[in-house]
Amino acid sequence: MHIKFRHAKSLEGLACQYCALNINHEVKAKTLLNNIMPSISLRGQQVPLSPFRKLVRLADAAKAMGKEVYHLNIGQPDILTPPAAIAAFQKKDIQILEYSDAIGIASYRKKLTQYYQSFDIDVTANDILITTGGSEGLQFLMYACFNRGDEVIIPEPFYANYNGFAQIADVVIKPITCAIETGFALPSIEDFERKITPNTKAILITNPNNPTGCFYDKEILMQLGALAKQYDLYLIADEVYREFCYDSQDFYSVLNLKGLEEHVVVVDSISKRFSACGARVGAVVTRNEQLKTSVEKYARLRLSPPGLGQMLAEEMIDGMYDYLMQTKAEYNRRRMTVFNRLQRMEDVVSYLPGGAFYCFAKFPIEDADHFCEWLLTDFDYNGATLMLSPGAGFYATPGLGKDEVRMAYILNTSKLEKAMDCLEQALKVYPHKVQLPMEARFA
Ligand SMILES: Cc1ncc(COP(=O)(O)O)c(C=O)c1O
Numbered sequence: 001m002h003i004k005f006r007h008a009k010s011l012e013g014l015a016c017q018y019c020a021l022n023i024n025h026e027v028k029a030k031t032l033l034n035n036i037m038p039s040i041s042l043r044g045q046q047v048p049l050s051p052f053r054k055l056v057r058l059a060d061a062a063k064a065m066g067k068e069v070y071h072l073n074i075g076q077p078d079i080l081t082p083p084a085a086i087a088a089f090q091k092k093d094i095q096i097l098e099y100s101d102a103i104g105i106a107s108y109r110k111k112l113t114q115y116y117q118s119f120d121i122d123v124t125a126n127d128i129l130i131t132t133g134g135s136e137g138l139q140f141l142m143y144a145c146f147n148r149g150d151e152v153i154i155p156e157p158f159y160a161n162y163n164g165f166a167q168i169a170d171v172v173i174k175p176i177t178c179a180i181e182t183g184f185a186l187p188s189i190e191d192f193e194r195k196i197t198p199n200t201k202a203i204l205i206t207n208p209n210n211p212t213g214c215f216y217d218k219e220i221l222m223q224l225g226a227l228a229k230q231y232d233l234y235l236i237a238d239e240v241y242r243e244f245c246y247d248s249q250d251f252y253s254v255l256n257l258k259g260l261e262e263h264v265v266v267v268d269s270i271s272k273r274f275s276a277c278g279a280r281v282g283a284v285v286t287r288n289e290q291l292k293t294s295v296e297k298y299a300r301l302r303l304s305p306p307g308l309g310q311m312l313a314e315e316m317i318d319g320m321y322d323y324l325m326q327t328k329a330e331y332n333r334r335r336m337t338v339f340n341r342l343q344r345m346e347d348v349v350s351y352l353p354g355g356a357f358y359c360f361a362k363f364p365i366e367d368a369d370h371f372c373e374w375l376l377t378d379f380d381y382n383g384a385t386l387m388l389s390p391g392a393g394f395y396a397t398p399g400l401g402k403d404e405v406r407m408a409y410i411l412n413t414s415k416l417e418k419a420m421d422c423l424e425q426a427l428k429v430y431p432h433k434v435q436l437p438m439e440a441r442f443a
Helices: 011-020 026-035 042-046 053-064 083-090 106-117 133-145 161-168 189-195 218-230 289-301 307-317 320-344 368-377 413-429
Strands: 068-071 128-131 151-156 172-177 200-206 234-238 264-269 282-286 358-362 384-387 404-408
Touching: 053 068, 053 368, 053 384, 068 413, 083 307, 106 128, 106 307, 128 133, 128 289, 133 161, 133 234, 133 264, 133 282, 133 289, 161 172, 172 189, 189 218, 200 218, 218 234, 282 289, 307 320, 320 358, 320 413, 368 384, 368 404, 368 413, 384 413
Parallel strands: 068 384, 151 172, 151 200, 200 234, 234 264
Antiparallel strands: 128 282, 264 282, 358 404
16 A cells, blocks of 8 residues: 555645545545655664754844853864964965875874874874764774674763764763762772673773863773773773863873773864864774774775865974963963852852863752753843853763753853853852752862
């Protein structure tokens, strides 16, 4: 029957066919018309939508009404992309925009070894596979490291897109919960070990962390490395915020863990480092030959990472030292601005983040989704408001993060001060404030 009705062009036509069969029933025809439309795959339906999309519409509406909206919700830096690199790139005589090699332009990969050397990371150009942003690197790893149903242990809260990448590859995220009261310090190694099952294939950490700004030092990484080795797991480290470690903390890459050459893999990107999110240039870095071969197969399927982006990225490596020092100093000023202001706000729980350009805060509210919407729809302070990311979207465990938000300090200090003025005022007048229990106030 379905085949017979496939060619009905309209509801009317379909109803007529029914007539011919003496089933003159328009409602049934409507149902059939719906059924014969091609349907989105189950996988396509289940891809998680960004939990923050509704807020974007509300922010647009707030702006259309004339409100100034301070965006602390996204990791899009306002820092200039290195101007010298852009100038050098503009002088290039480009005649044909060719595919680059699928694993990246050879001269760029070679130059990147100098960049890694500056962190005492000893890798060859062969260990570096260029990807379309860190995002594609993460996707390739989901396919290359895991079978369907395999598990990856990730400290939560975590970068929300890990959910989507895991889901499309049928990888199961096993979250291990970190708490704001400890500044989101990693749980003990024993806690990690308890999460390991026969299906566990990897531990994935983000260092420094988005969304918490947490920094993991050499000692913790050595412990995680030993665990990965003991249980023969991949240790995947997303190090896209490598440059931004504060308080004289030295960044230590998992690539420097000794004896873990087969286990360790790093996801990298120029998006945040060089404020070049639109260049779409990232990398997977590993010494594991089998993994390289598998990632390369995926890379060859999509032919080429962005050629122009790689040319620009190559220019950025010369002269990067001063640029990165200045950028880090600027983020550090912003970090202190946000931290100092949050510390002074009544009933707000926060901490000094050690890296990246994010922090979490717990507010005296029950539902951060509602609070973030209300900020855009019902609140302004001197014609301005702010946009934050509700915390729950960064947790895999249902119910967590409902009274938390993430802030990205991607605005200059003067705008941040104004955004913090708005927040302070908003927390005073929000109609659904709750009383924090005594112990939480002094966390
Ligand atoms: C932790 C982390 N990993 C990966 C990415 C992806 O970055 P891109 O694809 O722009 O390199 C982001 C972007 O915000 C991120 O925060």
